[in-house]
Amino acid sequence: MNTGSISSKWLVVYFSLSGNTRSLARELASKLDADCLEIQSGRKYSSTPLGYIKAAWDTGMQRNVGFTIENPPASLSQYVGVVIASPVWMSSIAPPVQSFLQAYAREFKQVAFLVTLGGNGAERAFKQMENICNRMPVGTLAISSKELIRRESEKLTAKLDEFAGSLRTAPLKKVA
Numbered sequence: 001m002n003t004g005s006i007s008s009k010w011l012v013v014y015f016s017l018s019g020n021t022r023s024l025a026r027e028l029a030s031k032l033d034a035d036c037l038e039i040q041s042g043r044k045y046s047s048t049p050l051g052y053i054k055a056a057w058d059t060g061m062q063r064n065v066g067f068t069i070e071n072p073p074a075s076l077s078q079y080v081g082v083v084i085a086s087p088v089w090m091s092s093i094a095p096p097v098q099s100f101l102q103a104y105a106r107e108f109k110q111v112a113f114l115v116t117l118g119g120n121g122a123e124r125a126f127k128q129m130e131n132i133c134n135r136m137p138v139g140t141l142a143i144s145s146k147e148l149i150r151r152e153s154e155k156l157t158a159k160l161d162e163f164a165g166s167l168r169t170a171p172l173k174k175v176a
């Protein structure tokens with residue numbers, strides 16, 4: 001974990017099964033000079049057809065699967081904001097991310113959302129995160145598998161740069 005001054009620092013928290021969200025979350029964290037934490041699911045999912053069925057079932061049932069994070073910081077309110085990054089599963093966020101938000105959302109000063117997806121469900125996933133966090137995000141970004149597979153790297157880099165820029169300059173609103 002980066003040990004620089006924390007008061008103006010963002011935190012990027014992500015869950016990823018097959019690596020798409022992980023690579024984008026890490027790239028974003030590097031652009032933002034943010035700390036980065038990986039959520040591990042409390043229930044193990046494999047990248048197999050059976051694993052996907054289990055994942056889809058838990059998502060559909062809105063199951064609280066629990067999560068772990070290696071070396072979590074004492075408090076997330078130290079950060080100027082938290083980016084939550086999740087794959088879209090069944091037009092929702094992945095269950096471990098939901099479990100994480102239910103445990104920590106009240107500590108966030110401000111939030112931004114990043115999702116990766118096949119093609120459908122980003123808006124619903126954003127709405128779900130907004131509802132659990134009980135606040136509007138200062139920014140959202142959805143990246144499709146098509147964009148990742150084609151590695152339209154210039155376009156992707158431009159989108160990530162723009163997103164990072166908008167977070168860096170987001171005015172912190174005082175919460176009463």
Ligand SMILES: Cc1cc2nc3c(=O)[nH]c(=O)nc-3n(C[C@H](O)[C@H](O)[C@H](O)COP(=O)(O)O)c2cc1C
Binds near residue numbers: 015017019020087092
């Ligand atoms: C169980 C499951 C459900 C999914 N449901 C959706 C979906 O509703 N809409 C969509 O666009 N993509 C869906 N996807 C595709 C993933 O969102 C996409 O591949 C994502 O980039 C995977 O991220 P990851 O590599 O970080 O795990 C689903 C994938 C899985 C495994």
